[in-house]
Amino acid sequence: MGIRMPNLPSRFSFSFHHHHHYSLLFPSTFILPKTSTTSSSKKPSTLTMSFSSSSSSPSPSPSISNPKEDSDQHRQLLTQVLKYHNQTKHSFTNYARGPHGLDWANQPNPFRRFDSAPLLPLIHLPTHDQNPSTHEDNPPPLYSSLFCSLPSPKPISISTISQLFYDSLALSAWKTTGFSTWSLRVNPSSGNLHPTESYIIAPPIDSLSNSPFVAHYAPKEHSLELRATIPSGFFPKFFPEGSFLIGFSSIFWREAWKYGERAFRYCNHDVGHAIAAVSMAAAGLGWDVKILEGLGYKDLEKLMGLHKYPEFKIPARAVKGKFSDIEFEHPDCVLVVFPNGVGEFDVNYEKLSSAISEFSELEWKGKPNSLSKEHVCWDIIYRTAEAAKKPLTIRNKFEIDTFGSSKLFSEGSYKGFTVREVVRKRRSAVDMDGVHVMERETFYQMLLHCLPSGCGNGEKQGRQLALPFRVLSWDAEVHAVLFVHRVAGLSKGLYFLVRNEDHFDDLKRATNSDFKWEKPEGCPDDLPLYELARGDCQKLAKRISCHQDIAGDGCFSLGMVAHFEPTLCDKSAWMYPRLFWETGVLGQVLYLEAHAVGISATGIGCYFDDAVHELLGLKGSNYQSLYHFTVGGPVLDKRIMSLPAYPGPGVDA
Known part of the structure; x- marks a missing residue:
């Protein structure tokens, strides 16, 4: 994918969609090379990994350890979602089952309408604020200000x-x-x-x-x-x-x-x-x-x-x-x-x-x-x-937590856009230019806005208090492994953003024992970002994202790694879709942050699940990669013309 793709006519779609016709030429070993200079006293670890051909085989069935409702039904529901999860993994030798080509005659209408229901028109608003002086008493809020209050x-x-x-x-x-x-x-x-x-x-x-x-x-x-x-x-x-x-x-x-x-x-x-x-x-x-x-x-x-x-x-x-x-x-x-x-x-x-x-x-x-x-x-x-259907849970207490504000570490990174200017100009990049270099301060600022608890308030990361994560009612279960390609002043390599610090020791134990787990240079104290290994991982990022260039051509790309089977055992099978919701919320922040600093991003749904786990040294199903993303300088396709949203053309997509 780059999963955010327009449904172009079939003659354009070849280079975009991710179907199952790759020639799977895959080197058995990747090495993240040693670098000659290092700012830490510890020798930079190198990553040698061989992808075993078994990466496509399903993980073992769930070992359910004493769930809250230790019932046959709980087991059956859990078995079904884990079966689905394992069956729908892509691997180097085998893609998840899908259509062998697109049935254009049956492409679904993107607009659901309820025929004969009364239509109540809403007001159309200007996309840009043509005359800011009309708002002197009440100017529209700047995008970056919302994270503070x-x-x-x-x-x-x-x-x-x-x-x-x-x-x-x-x-x-x-x-x-x-x-x-x-x-x-x-x-x-x-x-x-x-x-x-x-x-x-x-x-x-x-x-x-x-x-x-x-x-x-x-x-x-x-x-x-x-x-x-x-x-x-x-x-x-x-x-x-x-x-x-x-x-x-x-x-x-x-x-x-x-x-x-x-x-x-x-x-x-x-x-x-x-x-x-x-x-x-x-x-x-x-x-x-x-x-x-x-x-x-x-x-x-x-x-x-x-x-x-x-x-x-x-x-x-x-x-x-x-x-x-x-x-x-x-x-x-x-x-x-x-x-x-x-x-x-x-x-x-x-x-x-x-x-x-x-x-x-x-x-x-x-x-x-x-x-x-x-x-x-x-x-x-x-x-x-x-x-994964959730039953009514009347014991659920409805709680409104105090707003967790996020720190402005590098206010200059944002271009003074209002919320509307950022959200309405968000687009999915089809290609990345492979040259744009991001400032280190901008990179750290984006990641600070990816933290669930906000920062600067002495809170350990975990509870979802910050915007927009506070909409969710559970503690953060999703982390990010980052492939840094082009960030000025930051070594290329593999990094890890720990979004729930209660998982830190477990993550360290569960991943490759050669990883460094050291804070990178210039990293804010309250940003739990760790360098794991150094080296150029552009090819690696592309290969594990279904051979898509877009994953290596940005400033950085990432995989969202969820605390998986223990969460499902603890809560129930209905948590399964919610883990994906959490990755979508995090993905939306990455989209908006990219546009707010003047670049672009794309969600990637096509990646080789178990290859990501093997790269990190993860075994079993305690942690699973659920979504990939890439952020960088976009390439604009000049063949495609833009028209205003309203009134749009007279024909449907």
């Missing part, structure tokens, strides 16, 4: 709700080349396929609805489709004034059309990107956001009206045919958006769930449009989604 909250209105969607989930541009036209969105998506749908559940809003309502967001129209009106007592009973909910669902077929079995992973990356996109746009309006983690799958289904879809009967194996039911929406999560500084409030999940159960009696408007004529059902995706 949130502005004072704005009231809910048609204007602020329009702004929230415009800066998080709307179209950002149209692109055209030859006979092909496609749209881009503010929230990135694997292959630009956009499996994520979004909903708002809100109290009455002037000029939108006189009663509290549920609506689906239609990005092409930048409008809300009214699905239902809800009881007037719902919001005051459960949430503070000025709150509303945003829900997300996934249509797996959209992603599986191109990526086959691995699509479930990518759909959940996208959920994470969308969660972070909403958190950042909300922060610009002075709103805080938190996932309503206690709610279960059934609650989410009723809350968004997704119980109206017919139940999809999963076939016994992967099969092609007409399955209109496969276009259903799988509910992922619901976020509560509330005014920053509102203080503590509690959510009674038991009573909330009982109030939501009455939503199934509401009158739901609109019928979902059809996305493709024919489909391929990759059955393992649906079995895994079934295993």
Whole structure:
């Protein structure tokens, strides 16, 4: 991939997509060469690694050590998600199962619409602030300022709700080349396929609805489709004034059309990107956001009206045919958006769930449009989604942590952009130029914004207190192994960012014993970044990211390594998609940081899973790589022309 790719017509797509026709010429050994100079007294370690041919064989079945609910069901669900995870790994000898070419006739429509649901238009906003003097009393916040503190909250209105969607989930541009036209969105998506749908559940809003309502967001129209009106007592009973909910669902077929079995992973990356996109746009309006983690799958289904879809009967194996039911929406999560500084409030999940159960009696408007004529059902995706459904957990306490501010280590790195300017001009680079060199201070500044707890507050990294990670309700489980190619004043080589310091000793024990684990030169005290080994790892980064040049041609690339099987054993199989959400949130920060400092980034979903683990010396499933990323100077494709997002061209992508 570089998984964020436009669906160009087939004659352009060859060099972009990652299907299974590589000649797998692979040297058996990589050596990160010794360097002659070293700033530390310890000899720089070199990395010699041979990739065994067994890197494609699945890891052993889970050894479940005394889970909280030690039940057969817990075991079965866990076995299913681990089976999925191992079966969908790419390796040098074998790619995960997917289509052998793209069925363009059945490319899914990227826009879900509910036919006959009333359309409530939102306000279109200027992309750039043409006249800053109109904001003298209340200038739009700068992107970099949000990490330090949130502005004072704005009231809910048609204007602020329009702004929230415009800066998080709307179209950002149209692109055209030859006979092909496609749209881009503010929230990135694997292959630009956009499996994520979004909903708002809100109290009455002037000029939108006189009663509290549920609506689906239609990005092409930048409008809300009214699905239902809800009881007037719902919001005051459960949430503070000025709150509303945003829900997300996934249509797996959209992603599986191109990526086959691995699509479930990518759909959940996208959920994470969308969660972070909403958190950042909300922060610009002075709103805080938190996932309503206690709610279960059934609650989410009723809350968004997704119980109206017919139940999809999963076939016994992967099969092609007409399955209109496969276009259903799988509910992922619901976020509560509330005014920053509102203080503590509690959510009674038991009573909330009982109030939501009455939503199934509401009158739901609109019928979902059809996305493709024919489909391929990759059955393992649906079995895994079934295993990862979260039940209602009424013991979940809803907590609002104090805002963890992040330090501005190198304010000069940012170009004075507002939040809107950064989020709306974010693009996925198709190629990196292979020459851009990043300043070391800029590199450290970006990584400081990747920390879950903020910094400079004496907090050990782990609890998710900083923007946008504070939206998540669990401690950080995702770390990053970095391949540094071109950062001025920093040796090329392999580095590790520890995002939960409780895992530090375990990580050190679990990885290659030759690694140095030393703080690099000039590294801020509160940035837990460690140098592991020196040497040029451009070729290495490319090869383990499915031979993609983009992973070696940036300033740095990285693999996100999650604390994996112990987390699933401890919490349950429903944590599986959430680990991907966390990587998506982190990926969104990397995207925005890259654009805020004037360069670009791309998420990479195609990489050789076990080769990454072998490189680090990791055995078993305690840690697993879940997402790759590259950051650097982009190469612009001059064949592709940009058009404004609204009003876009008269034709669909």
